[in-house]
Amino acid sequence: MQDLLYEGKAKKIYREGEGLVRQRFKDIATAFNGEKKATVVGKAALNARFCALFFELLEKEALPTHFVSFDPPDSLITLELKMIPLEVVVRNRVAGSLSKRFPAEDKKSLEPPVVEYFLKNDAQNDPKVEEDLLVSLFHYDKKELLELRSFALKVNEILGFFVQTKGVDLIDLKLEFGRSPDGSILLGDEISPDTCRFWDVETGESLDKDRFRFEKGDLIEGYQKLATRLGLGGS
């Protein structure tokens, strides 16, 4: 029935109709560019629900995204985009690869938030790249980069504010963008505890994929805790 267009580490993309695709999440967790991998029953359905929640929130705030609808239990129907092969990371606090680079600064607050870029290139392990290099070596348009940066900062602000009201800190997030057929830039990919760091405001407990990366506790337990906090109720 369904035409598989692409299989990624955490989801499969199927053709769904004219200009539409189905993003079907997988019950698989991976980390460290796929070096660590495990089956995690229930993860797909949770992440699809997080995505629906976050994309609806952003759409309500007039940010253009690829989101069309949530198709329970584990799929999103989205616009088909021509993806920009770049990960745009926004950081509100030092964690992850940044605390590896600057261990003495671990967990420090970043004000204003810091934007980083990574080339999507598994063979090169998604190398970090700076705005200057994107323009002068990889031929990105400076204006388009500023648009991505400003878009990413708005997503960070909206999401960060929303989860804060639920007792959760948004530590950092990774976004990917694409173009619709008319050339406009839309937020694509996913927004979930796979691609964001969420910490309990009070205890600092990780409610995200760091549980899997660094054996910080059961992944599903953390994702369910986050779902409850964000008002998604029982599964």
Place this chain on the structure above:
Amino acid sequence: MQDLLYEGKAKKIYREGEGLVRQRFKDIATAFNGEKKATVVGKAALNARFCALFFELLEKEALPTHFVSFDPPDSLITLELKMIPLEVVVRNRVAGSLSKRFPAEDKKSLEPPVVEYFLKNDAQNDPKVEEDLLVSLFHYDKKELLELRSFALKVNEILGFFVQTKGVDLIDLKLEFGRSPDGSILLGDEISPDTCRFWDVETGESLDKDRFRFEKGDLIEGYQKLATRLGLGGS
């Protein structure tokens, strides 16, 4: 007679008088954060002459530097600055640490030139740091960073044009800045084949410290070739 203020890897700094210091170059080459080290007779005098040539050129173009005078054979008299603990690198072509990061892009031209920053911190091996992080984590002033960037790009332009007319390509250069007592920003440190990459336009031969780093030929022979090209005549 002289009051040693500081001994670096390539020079000693002495107090010279009110607000002045003597930068006395050493006949020593180091690389890879001091891991590789050798005595190179004649290097100090050559580098002092390169610095004098380059700083005079920049001063003539109205760029403020710490340079006061050349005191042969191996010293510069300079203003005493409060140094900003940052290396500002300008790249016109992919080489050095950048070609290590992107081997497939080695030697490619960068247009416009790319600016990078490194924290001066030997213990951490001078880590690379981005503008966003300098502001949000290390409390640099955004406006001051833009001033450093624009200053560094001007130095690159003036030096690049000058050596180009002599058949030499300026591939990249590392600059350090400081503040004079009135708070204004001046170019400090040195400008020499220790801190710049210079390639023969025709042959691509390195006329800089890469000869020492990567065993690309006798260092002094390369520095003397560069001196001759730049009109510094015999030693």
